[in-house]
Amino acid sequence: MSQAYDVYNDRCPTRMVLDRIADKWAVLILDRLQDGPVRFNHLRRDIHGISQKVLSQTLKKIERDGLVSRTVYATVPVTVEYALTPLGRTLTETVRTLAHWAEKNMDAVLAAQQAYDAATAPPR
Amino acid sequence: MSQAYDVYNDRCPTRMVLDRIADKWAVLILDRLQDGPVRFNHLRRDIHGISQKVLSQTLKKIERDGLVSRTVYATVPVTVEYALTPLGRTLTETVRTLAHWAEKNMDAVLAAQQAYDAATAPPR
DNA sequence: CTGGATCCGTAACGATACTG
DNA sequence: CAGTATCGTTACGGATCCAG
Numbered sequence: 302m303s304q305a306y307d308v309y310n311d312r313c314p315t316r317m318v319l320d321r322i323a324d325k326w327a328v329l330i331l332d333r334l335q336d337g338p339v340r341f342n343h344l345r346r347d348i349h350g351i352s353q354k355v356l357s358q359t360l361k362k363i364e365r366d367g368l369v370s371r372t373v374y375a376t377v378p379v380t381v382e383y384a385l386t387p388l389g390r391t392l393t394e395t396v397r398t399l400a401h402w403a404e405k406n407m408d409a410v411l412a413a414q415q416a417y418d419a420a421t422a423p424p425r
Numbered sequence: 426m427s428q429a430y431d432v433y434n435d436r437c438p439t440r441m442v443l444d445r446i447a448d449k450w451a452v453l454i455l456d457r458l459q460d461g462p463v464r465f466n467h468l469r470r471d472i473h474g475i476s477q478k479v480l481s482q483t484l485k486k487i488e489r490d491g492l493v494s495r496t497v498y499a500t501v502p503v504t505v506e507y508a509l510t511p512l513g514r515t516l517t518e519t520v521r522t523l524a525h526w527a528e529k530n531m532d533a534v535l536a537a538q539q540a541y542d543a544a545t546a547p548p549r
Numbered sequence: 550c551t552g553g554a555t556c557c558g559t560a561a562c563g564a565t566a567c568t569g
Numbered sequence: 570c571a572g573t574a575t576c577g578t579t580a581c582g583g584a585t586c587c588a589g
Contacts, residue, residue, distance in 0.1 A: 352562070352564080354563075354564090355561085378569090379569080
Protein backbone atom coordinates (compact mmCIF):
# COMPACT_ATOMS: atom_id res chain seq x y z
CA MET A 302 0.00 0.00 0.00
CA SER A 303 1.47 3.29 -1.00
CA GLN A 304 2.05 6.06 1.48
CA ALA A 305 0.83 8.72 -0.90
CA TYR A 306 -2.12 9.13 1.44
CA ASP A 307 -2.17 8.72 5.18
CA VAL A 308 -3.70 5.31 4.97
CA TYR A 309 -3.75 4.85 8.71
CA ASN A 310 -5.74 7.94 9.41
CA ASP A 311 -9.47 8.26 9.06
CA ARG A 312 -10.65 10.55 6.30
CA CYS A 313 -8.15 8.79 4.09
CA PRO A 314 -9.71 8.30 0.67
CA THR A 315 -7.77 5.11 0.04
CA ARG A 316 -9.15 3.77 3.25
CA MET A 317 -12.61 4.67 2.11
CA VAL A 318 -12.15 2.63 -1.01
CA LEU A 319 -10.68 -0.16 1.07
CA ASP A 320 -13.90 -0.28 3.01
CA ARG A 321 -15.69 -1.25 -0.13
CA ILE A 322 -13.16 -3.74 -1.34
CA ALA A 323 -13.20 -5.36 2.07
CA ASP A 324 -16.71 -6.61 1.39
CA LYS A 325 -16.78 -10.33 0.77
CA TRP A 326 -20.13 -10.34 -0.95
CA ALA A 327 -19.25 -7.44 -3.22
CA VAL A 328 -16.10 -9.23 -4.35
CA LEU A 329 -18.02 -12.42 -4.98
CA ILE A 330 -20.65 -10.59 -7.04
CA LEU A 331 -18.08 -8.65 -9.03
CA ASP A 332 -16.32 -11.89 -9.77
CA ARG A 333 -19.50 -13.62 -10.87
CA LEU A 334 -20.17 -10.85 -13.36
CA GLN A 335 -16.89 -11.29 -15.14
CA ASP A 336 -18.28 -13.52 -17.87
CA GLY A 337 -21.15 -11.23 -18.76
CA PRO A 338 -24.42 -9.78 -17.45
CA VAL A 339 -26.37 -11.82 -14.90
CA ARG A 340 -29.91 -11.48 -13.63
CA PHE A 341 -30.83 -10.95 -10.00
CA ASN A 342 -32.15 -14.36 -9.13
CA HIS A 343 -29.39 -15.99 -11.10
CA LEU A 344 -26.84 -14.26 -8.88
CA ARG A 345 -28.86 -15.30 -5.87
CA ARG A 346 -28.73 -18.93 -6.89
CA ASP A 347 -25.08 -18.91 -7.88
CA ILE A 348 -23.68 -17.22 -4.81
CA HIS A 349 -24.66 -19.70 -2.17
CA GLY A 350 -25.24 -18.33 1.26
CA ILE A 351 -26.15 -14.81 0.25
CA SER A 352 -29.63 -13.68 1.19
CA GLN A 353 -31.77 -11.74 -1.22
CA LYS A 354 -31.65 -8.82 1.14
CA VAL A 355 -27.89 -8.67 1.27
CA LEU A 356 -27.66 -9.26 -2.45
CA SER A 357 -29.96 -6.35 -3.08
CA GLN A 358 -28.10 -4.08 -0.69
CA THR A 359 -24.70 -5.01 -2.02
CA LEU A 360 -25.76 -4.53 -5.62
CA LYS A 361 -26.98 -1.06 -4.78
CA LYS A 362 -23.69 -0.21 -3.11
CA ILE A 363 -21.51 -1.32 -5.98
CA GLU A 364 -23.86 0.26 -8.48
CA ARG A 365 -23.46 3.52 -6.60
CA ASP A 366 -19.71 3.08 -6.74
CA GLY A 367 -19.93 2.84 -10.50
CA LEU A 368 -18.67 -0.74 -10.53
CA VAL A 369 -21.77 -2.38 -12.00
CA SER A 370 -24.60 -1.23 -14.24
CA ARG A 371 -28.24 -2.12 -13.80
CA THR A 372 -30.39 -2.59 -16.89
CA VAL A 373 -34.13 -3.13 -16.72
CA TYR A 374 -35.92 -4.89 -19.59
CA ALA A 375 -39.64 -4.26 -19.97
CA THR A 376 -40.49 -7.90 -20.32
CA VAL A 377 -43.21 -9.50 -18.28
CA PRO A 378 -42.31 -10.29 -15.72
CA VAL A 379 -39.61 -7.68 -15.65
CA THR A 380 -35.99 -8.67 -16.23
CA VAL A 381 -33.02 -6.93 -14.66
CA GLU A 382 -29.47 -7.52 -15.70
CA TYR A 383 -26.37 -6.54 -13.80
CA ALA A 384 -23.09 -6.12 -15.59
CA LEU A 385 -19.59 -4.90 -14.88
CA THR A 386 -18.79 -1.37 -15.94
CA PRO A 387 -15.35 -0.67 -17.41
CA LEU A 388 -14.36 0.61 -13.97
CA GLY A 389 -15.67 -2.53 -12.33
CA ARG A 390 -13.74 -4.65 -14.79
CA THR A 391 -10.44 -3.00 -13.89
CA LEU A 392 -11.17 -3.83 -10.27
CA THR A 393 -11.98 -7.49 -10.84
CA GLU A 394 -8.74 -7.83 -12.70
CA THR A 395 -6.72 -6.71 -9.71
CA VAL A 396 -8.88 -8.77 -7.39
CA ARG A 397 -7.92 -11.78 -9.46
CA THR A 398 -4.39 -11.52 -8.11
CA LEU A 399 -5.80 -11.86 -4.61
CA ALA A 400 -7.63 -15.00 -5.61
CA HIS A 401 -4.47 -16.43 -7.05
CA TRP A 402 -2.74 -15.77 -3.78
CA ALA A 403 -5.52 -17.50 -1.93
CA GLU A 404 -5.29 -20.60 -4.06
CA LYS A 405 -1.55 -20.75 -3.89
CA ASN A 406 -1.24 -20.18 -0.15
CA MET A 407 -4.39 -21.71 1.21
CA ASP A 408 -2.61 -24.83 2.31
CA ALA A 409 0.03 -22.82 4.11
CA VAL A 410 -2.63 -20.85 5.96
CA LEU A 411 -4.47 -24.01 6.91
CA ALA A 412 -1.27 -25.55 8.20
CA ALA A 413 -0.44 -22.42 10.17
CA GLN A 414 -3.86 -22.47 11.79
CA GLN A 415 -3.51 -26.08 12.82
CA ALA A 416 -0.09 -25.46 14.23
CA TYR A 417 -1.37 -22.44 16.12
CA ASP A 418 -4.34 -24.33 17.51
CA ALA A 419 -2.14 -27.24 18.48
CA ALA A 420 0.20 -24.90 20.32
CA THR A 421 -2.49 -23.09 22.23
CA ALA A 422 -5.43 -25.40 22.84
CA PRO A 423 -3.80 -28.70 23.92
CA PRO A 424 -2.48 -27.45 27.28
CA ARG A 425 -6.03 -28.18 28.24
CA MET B 426 -10.93 -15.15 -9.55
CA SER B 427 -10.20 -18.56 -10.95
CA GLN B 428 -12.83 -21.23 -11.20
CA ALA B 429 -10.50 -23.95 -9.96
CA TYR B 430 -12.62 -24.03 -6.82
CA ASP B 431 -16.33 -23.48 -6.53
CA VAL B 432 -15.89 -19.97 -5.24
CA TYR B 433 -19.59 -19.31 -5.08
CA ASN B 434 -20.32 -22.22 -2.83
CA ASP B 435 -19.78 -22.31 0.90
CA ARG B 436 -17.06 -24.65 2.09
CA CYS B 437 -14.88 -23.21 -0.63
CA PRO B 438 -11.36 -22.79 0.71
CA THR B 439 -10.70 -19.78 -1.47
CA ARG B 440 -13.74 -18.18 0.02
CA MET B 441 -12.42 -18.93 3.47
CA VAL B 442 -9.25 -17.08 2.67
CA LEU B 443 -11.30 -14.27 1.18
CA ASP B 444 -13.04 -13.88 4.50
CA ARG B 445 -9.74 -12.97 6.06
CA ILE B 446 -8.59 -10.69 3.33
CA ALA B 447 -11.91 -8.91 3.50
CA ASP B 448 -10.95 -7.56 6.90
CA LYS B 449 -10.15 -3.88 6.75
CA TRP B 450 -8.20 -3.82 9.99
CA ALA B 451 -6.16 -6.88 9.11
CA VAL B 452 -5.13 -5.32 5.82
CA LEU B 453 -4.20 -2.08 7.54
CA ILE B 454 -2.10 -3.90 10.12
CA LEU B 455 -0.37 -6.07 7.54
CA ASP B 456 0.42 -2.95 5.59
CA ARG B 457 1.81 -1.16 8.60
CA LEU B 458 4.20 -4.03 9.25
CA GLN B 459 5.79 -3.84 5.85
CA ASP B 460 8.71 -1.71 6.97
CA GLY B 461 9.66 -3.93 9.90
CA PRO B 462 8.47 -5.11 13.32
CA VAL B 463 6.16 -2.86 15.29
CA ARG B 464 5.06 -2.96 18.92
CA PHE B 465 1.48 -3.20 20.08
CA ASN B 466 0.91 0.33 21.26
CA HIS B 467 2.77 1.68 18.30
CA LEU B 468 0.31 -0.05 16.01
CA ARG B 469 -2.50 1.27 18.14
CA ARG B 470 -1.29 4.83 17.74
CA ASP B 471 -0.54 4.57 14.03
CA ILE B 472 -3.76 2.98 12.92
CA HIS B 473 -6.20 5.65 13.93
CA GLY B 474 -9.65 4.50 14.80
CA ILE B 475 -8.80 0.97 15.83
CA SER B 476 -9.60 0.05 19.41
CA GLN B 477 -7.16 -1.94 21.48
CA LYS B 478 -9.67 -4.73 21.65
CA VAL B 479 -10.04 -5.03 17.91
CA LEU B 480 -6.31 -4.64 17.43
CA SER B 481 -5.68 -7.48 19.84
CA GLN B 482 -8.30 -9.71 18.24
CA THR B 483 -7.13 -9.00 14.73
CA LEU B 484 -3.50 -9.63 15.60
CA LYS B 485 -4.47 -13.00 17.02
CA LYS B 486 -6.37 -13.90 13.91
CA ILE B 487 -3.59 -13.07 11.50
CA GLU B 488 -1.04 -14.67 13.77
CA ARG B 489 -3.10 -17.83 13.67
CA ASP B 490 -3.16 -17.58 9.89
CA GLY B 491 0.61 -17.51 9.90
CA LEU B 492 0.76 -14.03 8.44
CA VAL B 493 2.50 -12.32 11.34
CA SER B 494 4.84 -13.46 14.09
CA ARG B 495 4.67 -12.39 17.70
CA THR B 496 7.88 -11.98 19.66
CA VAL B 497 7.98 -11.26 23.36
CA TYR B 498 11.02 -9.58 24.89
CA ALA B 499 11.56 -10.07 28.60
CA THR B 500 12.15 -6.41 29.23
CA VAL B 501 10.36 -4.60 31.97
CA PRO B 502 7.80 -3.73 31.20
CA VAL B 503 7.41 -6.44 28.64
CA THR B 504 7.84 -5.62 24.96
CA VAL B 505 6.02 -7.40 22.16
CA GLU B 506 6.90 -7.03 18.54
CA TYR B 507 4.77 -8.05 15.61
CA ALA B 508 6.36 -8.73 12.26
CA LEU B 509 5.37 -10.07 8.89
CA THR B 510 6.18 -13.68 8.20
CA PRO B 511 7.39 -14.61 4.72
CA LEU B 512 3.85 -15.74 4.00
CA GLY B 513 2.47 -12.47 5.25
CA ARG B 514 4.87 -10.57 3.06
CA THR B 515 3.70 -12.31 -0.09
CA LEU B 516 0.18 -11.26 0.81
CA THR B 517 0.98 -7.62 1.40
CA GLU B 518 2.65 -7.54 -1.97
CA THR B 519 -0.52 -8.57 -3.72
CA VAL B 520 -2.58 -6.28 -1.55
CA ARG B 521 -0.43 -3.45 -2.80
CA THR B 522 -1.98 -3.83 -6.21
CA LEU B 523 -5.38 -3.22 -4.63
CA ALA B 524 -4.12 -0.04 -3.05
CA HIS B 525 -2.80 1.14 -6.36
CA TRP B 526 -6.20 0.56 -7.87
CA ALA B 527 -7.79 2.55 -5.07
CA GLU B 528 -5.52 5.52 -5.59
CA LYS B 529 -5.92 5.48 -9.33
CA ASN B 530 -9.68 5.09 -9.37
CA MET B 531 -10.80 6.83 -6.24
CA ASP B 532 -11.84 9.92 -8.13
CA ALA B 533 -13.89 7.87 -10.55
CA VAL B 534 -15.67 6.13 -7.68
CA LEU B 535 -16.36 9.43 -5.96
CA ALA B 536 -17.76 10.87 -9.18
CA ALA B 537 -19.93 7.79 -9.70
CA GLN B 538 -21.33 8.11 -6.20
CA GLN B 539 -22.21 11.75 -6.67
CA ALA B 540 -23.86 11.00 -9.99
CA TYR B 541 -25.81 8.15 -8.41
CA ASP B 542 -26.92 10.25 -5.48
CA ALA B 543 -27.88 13.10 -7.77
CA ALA B 544 -29.96 10.73 -9.87
CA THR B 545 -31.80 9.15 -6.93
CA ALA B 546 -32.06 11.65 -4.11
CA PRO B 547 -33.11 14.89 -5.86
CA PRO B 548 -36.66 13.80 -6.79
CA ARG B 549 -37.23 14.76 -3.17
C1' DC C 550 3.65 -1.93 28.10
C1' DT C 551 0.56 -5.51 26.61
C1' DG C 552 -3.20 -7.14 26.73
C1' DG C 553 -7.62 -9.76 29.04
C1' DA C 554 -12.53 -9.23 30.86
C1' DT C 555 -16.81 -6.93 30.92
C1' DC C 556 -20.71 -4.17 29.59
C1' DC C 557 -23.40 -2.37 26.20
C1' DG C 558 -25.22 -0.05 21.98
C1' DT C 559 -25.46 -0.56 17.13
C1' DA C 560 -25.23 -2.28 12.71
C1' DA C 561 -25.46 -6.41 10.06
C1' DC C 562 -27.80 -10.47 8.78
C1' DG C 563 -31.54 -14.26 8.17
C1' DA C 564 -36.23 -15.34 7.73
C1' DT C 565 -40.58 -14.19 6.33
C1' DA C 566 -44.25 -11.81 4.12
C1' DC C 567 -45.77 -8.77 0.67
C1' DT C 568 -45.78 -5.73 -3.90
C1' DG C 569 -45.24 -4.05 -8.84
C1' DC D 570 -38.98 -11.84 -11.66
C1' DA D 571 -37.07 -8.42 -8.78
C1' DG D 572 -37.24 -6.44 -5.28
C1' DT D 573 -39.07 -3.74 -0.47
C1' DA D 574 -40.63 -3.92 4.49
C1' DT D 575 -40.56 -5.63 8.98
C1' DC D 576 -38.94 -8.24 12.75
C1' DG D 577 -35.93 -10.69 15.75
C1' DT D 578 -31.28 -12.18 16.68
C1' DT D 579 -26.59 -12.02 16.67
C1' DA D 580 -22.08 -10.56 15.95
C1' DC D 581 -19.09 -6.68 16.11
C1' DG D 582 -17.01 -2.65 17.75
C1' DG D 583 -16.20 0.98 21.42
C1' DA D 584 -15.32 2.23 26.22
C1' DT D 585 -13.75 1.19 30.58
C1' DC D 586 -11.46 -1.18 34.17
C1' DC D 587 -8.06 -4.32 35.60
C1' DA D 588 -3.79 -7.51 35.60
C1' DG D 589 0.92 -9.64 34.55
